[in-house]
Amino acid sequence: MRDPQADIGRRAWVACPRCADHAGCAPCHDGRSCETHWRFLLAAEARRIFVQCPGCWYRWWHDTEFGAGDRPADVDQVPAFPDHGGAAA
Ligand SMILES: [Zn+2]
Numbered sequence: 001m002r003d004p005q006a007d008i009g010r011r012a013w014v015a016c017p018r019c020a021d022h023a024g025c026a027p028c029h030d031g032r033s034c035e036t037h038w039r040f041l042l043a044a045e046a047r048r049i050f051v052q053c054p055g056c057w058y059r060w061w062h063d064t065e066f067g068a069g070d071r072p073a074d075v076d077q078v079p080a081f082p083d084h085g086g087a088a089a
């Protein structure tokens, strides 16, 4: 069933894990905005988006792995400064 939040004006280009209808599609393979294989964008939360496939009506959270607030996992690590221990004096 189509989600009431589904809006043709809000679309996302991610592969549907259920019907995998993008398989063998050239535009999808190239990462372009395919005219056939898009999903309804229902919601977005940080780097995750809630999408619905118009082909099988499956809904799922998709991790975009980028986006607002996203940081690489190791970016917060404190650099290891060499310990001089006062030996320079
Ligand atoms: Zn699907």
Ligand SMILES: [Zn+2]
Pocket (backbone or CB within 6 Å): 022, 025, 026, 027, 028, 034, 035, 036, 037
């Ligand atoms: Zn496609």
